Amino acid sequence: MKKETAAQRIERIKIEKDGLAVLEDIKQYAASNTEIDPEDIDRFKWYGLYTQNKNLQADTDNTLYFMLRIKLEHGSMNTPQMRCISQISREFAQDTADFTTRQDIQLHFIKVVDLPEIFKRLNNVGLSTVFAAGDVPRNVATCPVSGIEEKEIFDTTSLANEINDYLRGNHELVNLPRKYKIGISGCHKHCIGHEIQDLSFTAVKIDGEVLFAVTVGGGLGSNKKIALHLGYIFKEQVLDTVKTITIIYRDYGLRDSRRKARLGHLIDEWGLEKFKAFTEEKLGFAFIEKPIQEYMPYARREHFGIHKSTIVGKSYVGCAVNGGTIGSYGLNNLADILEKYNASTIKVTNTQNFIILDVPHENTEKLAKALLDINIEANPSPFKARTISCTGINFCKFAVSETKYQATWLASYLEQRFPDFDEHVSISLNGCPNSCAHPHVVDIGLMGAKVKDEEGNSVAGFELILGGNLEGEVSNFGFKTAIKILPKYLNRTVERIIEQYINSGQNGLHRFLKENIENENFIESLREVWRET
Missing domain, CATH: 3.30.413.10 (Sulfite Reductase Hemoprotein, domain 1)
Structure with missing residues (x-):
């Protein structure tokens, strides 16, 4: 019998068992401490789990360790959530914790036997690992200062909430051809990098009216492409467009090769005009044709420093972290500093840094100084x-x-x-x-x-x-x-x-x-x- 290709194997195991159904298997493996079926290990990705390299593992240590990615919607994390992840890291992940370029946080050295307790603790503070990995919609990229930045073009918070509500654990989207990345932003600095998203919506103001530029097919790795411009839509049409393009990708995406399975490859196969016409037919409306706008250069897309918020009496503080590594103690110390200076929430950025959202004006300088003690900088060098x-x-x-x-x-x-x-x-x-x-x-x-x-x-x-x-x-x-x-x-x-x-x-x-x-x-x-x- 002819050997399965990598793509055939993954497509088979996704059909044989729903990726979200593997949670019951995780619980059973944890209780029995038995050897894990290699195909279930692939399905573990649907809960944010990857097997990790053994580079730091002692020769005598035969434990199967995993990386666990925790999904932070909007990149948001409050102080109870920081303390929860810090404690999980300390007890179960050898003090590891890193911010990611998808506005998530990930831990290492996770053992299957500990997963039920970890999932329980995360759920208790409103966090989840569902769809943090696998052939599913990944975390939606958003501007970390949506709703509080004075110069933003449009506050996309509610639109992002609608998209997240549609995507979150959606059983109709549990088997996409490959990972699928969506972004939405009204940021005047265009900080989410719409050019490398599978599907993205960028607020622009044209002739005094706010429209959303729709771009499709971007990506890096094997899908190294700059996203293509489809046209503009109104804010009321964003969610329908997400639903329509996502289902098109699910039903027509290329599944014969893992290297050719991203949305950009389908657009290459069909051509942009066919993809656009097919999408418009399914939507029941046409994309608006307007001149394509200019965008901020990549290196200038940042929100570091102390800035006045649109919330009365508050400022936000953009902070840099070395290589995205925060660790369990860093999270706990950060929570201490936020609580001391009457702030409550951060949002992780796609450059592995974070923004403190709600610092009282009178506390900003004292908070920034306290952050330096834990090697976090509000006014970092260009290099950090x-x-x-x-x-x-x-x-x-x-x-x-x-x-x-x-x-x-x-x-x-x-x-x-x-x-x-x-x-x-x-x-x-x-x-x-x-x-x-x-x-x-x-x-x-x-x-x-x-x-x-x-x-x-x-x-x-x-x-x-x-x-x-x-x-x-x-x-x-x-x-x-x-x-x-x-x-x-x-x-x-x-x-x-x-x-x-x-x-x-x-x-x-x-x-x-x-x-x-x-x-x-x-x-x-x-x-x-x-x-x-």
């Missing part, structure tokens, strides 16, 4: 602000390189080397080619790869990608330089890039990189770092 990293080899089975420590070390090194640098710069460290940390859309992307060391041995390192950017219709993916870097030379290589930019006298790092990615002298100067060290 926008250096993001994926899970890396310590926990991810796909990664070839360590990222979390390397990212923190790099940001600290650049802060010391360029203390007066005050321009926006985006940096990503990704442990493998799957693009979880978005290395193709940042100024300086570092993607995990095998590298030859000085003795000719193949070891973990990074490939350098330069000049990526998200900016609507003029977005571009970064240029692969073919430069591969040993981790010990990484800081100096990035330093050389910043040095040459400063010495060039040009205005704008992104422009400098785009103009020099084919400059042989520039590229060779980066290769020379090895020989000089």
